[in-house]
Amino acid sequence: MRTIDLLNGRLKLRHLVLVAAIADHGSVVRAAEHLHLAQPAATRSLREVERILGVELFTRGPRGMAPTVFGEAFSAHARSVLAELRRAGERIEGLADARVGTVTVGTLLAGSNVLLPRAIAALKRDRPGVRVVIREATFDVQVPRLLEGEIDLILGRLNPIEDLPGLRQITLYGEPVRLVARRGHPAETASTLADLLAHPWVLPLEQTSLRRELEQVFHAAGLPLPADVVECTSILTVRTLLRDTDMIAALPELVARTDENLAPLPVPLEHVRRQVGVTLPAQRPLTPSAHLMLDHLRRAAAEIIPPPAATAPAPATPA
Secondary structure, three states: OHHHHHHHOOOHHHHHHHHHHHHOOOOHHHHHHHHOOOOOHHHHHHHHHHHOOOOOOOOEOOEEEEOOOHHHHHHHHHHHHHHHHHHHHHHHHHHHHHOEEEEEEEEEOOOOOHHHHHHHHHHHHHHEEEEEEEEEHHHHHHHHHHHOOOOEEEEEEEEOOOOOOOEEEEEEOOOOOEEEEEEEHHHHOOOOOOHHHOOOOOEOOOHHHHHHHHHHHHHHHOOOOOOOOOOOOHHHHHHHHHHOOOOOOEEEEHHHHHHEEEOOOOOOOOOOEEEEEEEEEEEOOHHHHHHHHHHHHHHHHHHHHOOOOOOOOOOOOOO
């Protein structure tokens, strides 16, 4: 099989932009509108890149253009290349003028309500010209964005990355996860996890580490998961459900502590990981703006939960 030479000058940047746009919008027409191109020009460019690659990237269907296996692979690489070019521009801009730039943070539940707002406020006080973009999603959704360069870092509870090469993590602080409900909830007098099964619950999505850990907690107690369940990771929705109903949820302590309408339940969660931090690409250097955000996250974390004080050395005993 021949090796396709994509560095001979035939493949253009506009080809990458178009393929990514068609994959995102599902049709040549909508991609052309998004890119402010005439449809015939967009169709001609798609044919050009397919001739260069020697494969069909999209097939027409009743619901628009669907990527082939080649289209899925090439559009993923196209997005990655375009993201790196955007990052290169942001890095050059940041190096030329440290007062401007862009940092994109992917957030999970933990750290998003106290730590991140404090870090953003401090960053904007120092560098008001820096643009901050926040994208909320689950860890499994954030990782591809991080690896493809769409986001600079992921903030939240640290998930296992042993099977995810190309990532590294920095721990910022430890935070308990508590079972919480509205104040005055009947479960405020509960003493065991079994006492809580009769109530409705809000659980994290199945693909989250907190959901897996909660399942292990119930399994270790010899209990099934609650039967009446809503699955949700939106903190606004979870808070409203907790305040307005008899639902129970497991939340990071800082999330629960900042809502006077919520109260922790007297049932502890054992063996639930409590490390909050950032997940970063292992090889790709951070932009100046991302470095600034990381520095402010570290400072804000130290203010929220100060590190243990060092033990002072004992005074020397006189001879």
